[in-house]
Amino acid sequence: MTTPYQQPQSAPVPPQTPPQAPPMPPQSAHPQQMPPQAQMPQPKMPQPTPPPPGANPSQPYAAVGAYTSPIPVRRTHFGDALASEWTKIKSVRSTIWTLSVMVALVVGIGLLVSATTSDKDYVTAPPTLPGFVGTLLGQLCLVTLGVLVISSEYGTGMIRTTFTACPQRARVLTAKALVFFTLSFVTTTAALALVAFASTGMHSGPDVMEPSGKQWLGATVGAALYMSLLGLLSLAVGSMLRHSAGAIATMLGVVLLPSILPPFLMMSDGLFDLGETMQKYSSPQSLASLFQVSDDLGNGMAQLGLVAGVTGAALIAAYSLLEKRDV
């Protein structure tokens, strides 16, 4: 019994009665996929295909040996996830763009500030200071990249492919976080170190303050750590919100509000302390503390500790949501 939908030679089921004449009218032969006119210009495709070896049509469950791949199998480990995420992060343009803009802002503004200031500006402030202005804008680039690293996968649907390839979701998030954090931290440290070296080289008069080791560390590694932690927090927020624009907007609020709100809070007596604390931990003042712009600002360790704590909490929340939710 052949049906109008079956091509006799390629039919998976053998004819159970002898082939009949006249042949089936072709008018209803699977019009959805194979309109006859569409087949015309492709004479190279022979229509009736011989059944492949092993597909024995008369025995649907013929004993075919289960397939074994010739590629050697080995257990995967965290290093494989890291390699995968490293390939991912370096093969999209958003990474190149956000990091280039960040470096351009930090180095460009830093060198500009350094070039337009004179030695007497660095009597009470360390000459490592010029990097500070660039970090205020540069941190927003890392926020954007941190969000995009994960939320672009949700936006494009890539996340389903990712989690199919690696069902250990925590491993994926850890690898993403580690790769992103390392890349941002190294890039930012390098950019800040370049500015700090250039600036101390340009301003080295007798009156100029000699930056201490702590000031060096704060102006390079410290500030880079602060910015990269903000990026990592963005990654955690991006993982929870799964939406690029929403997560970036949220992070802009987190970064900018503490520096905008305090003046308004301080107008009220009851909220004065809150406003003061908020200002102390706002991102511009945190970075200024890390650069040790003046002695009364402290060394920025409290601010670094706070952002690390918040990032840690956000990551824990992101991990638990990641396991619970459907993709």
Place this chain on the structure above:
Amino acid sequence: MIEIEGLSKTYGDTPAVDGLSFTVRPGVVTGFLGPNGAGKSTTMRIVLGLDHPTSGRVRIDGQPYERLTDPLRHVGALLDAKAVHGGRSAFHHLLCLAQSNGVPRSRVHEVLDLVGLGSVARKRSKGFSLGMSQRLGIAAAMLGDPSILMFDEPVNGLDPEGIHWIRNLMRDLAGQGRTVFVSSHLMSEMALTADHLVVIGQGRLLADTSMSDFITQHSRSYVRLRSPEYQRLSDVLAAGGITAVPGSDGSFEVDDGDPVRLGQLMADHRLVLHELSRQQASLEEAFMRLTAGAVEYHAHPAGADEPAPAAAWGADWRPRKES
């Protein structure tokens, strides 16, 4: 082998998959058939561990998917061809997947050549046509040379050559002893590819049968007769004690009729025939009959005999239970 046992998935109050149990065996192409919204994609997502089932379980070669440390070596899946980051090149897309499963880099080039994307490997996948995206998805599925392959509506949006290619690929893969599980809402497509059928409707199992059994059970065979003397043909058939139903285009259809006997009868009455042919009702019709009660979204043809249920809008409204 994929074993699905008592699988259920509920979104809010709506069951998407409802107590589904079946096994997908190696060596054959298993068609997973159901109308739109029947729960095919949900089932496939649960099999891949992307969605958590409300109840029930899935075993891949005896293990839950989440336990597989190198899943691409066991299961290759193409769920959504557009589920790639459009800004990444085809090569890097496959490379990052290969690396996550410890698949050698050389395999990326192999699968790109296999699907015929070797020349656009360095192009960003954003510019790919649907057909090229499907091929990239199949390359990703083949990356780990897995023993189980899952395709969700793989022929959607493909040109005839692409459809032909996928059909042969699936049959070849099954021929090598792999498990091939392919969903579709087109019975005609399955009739050409699948050896075994799993039919679901509204998340419930409607049929789990071999293709040949399905054809024998569900296809109606009849003999079509056409004559310029319509009335005489009707009379002769009636006189011969043969039940005939008038066809739509001025013909008569005799269910399970014997063409030899009918031809003889017509010759005895010297009746001119323009057609005497054995016909088979299409599998598509059989599939539609099977799933008729389980179609979620009905289209009502204009001027159809049966009007849509006359319940006023909102008549079935009930206040939501406070929880």
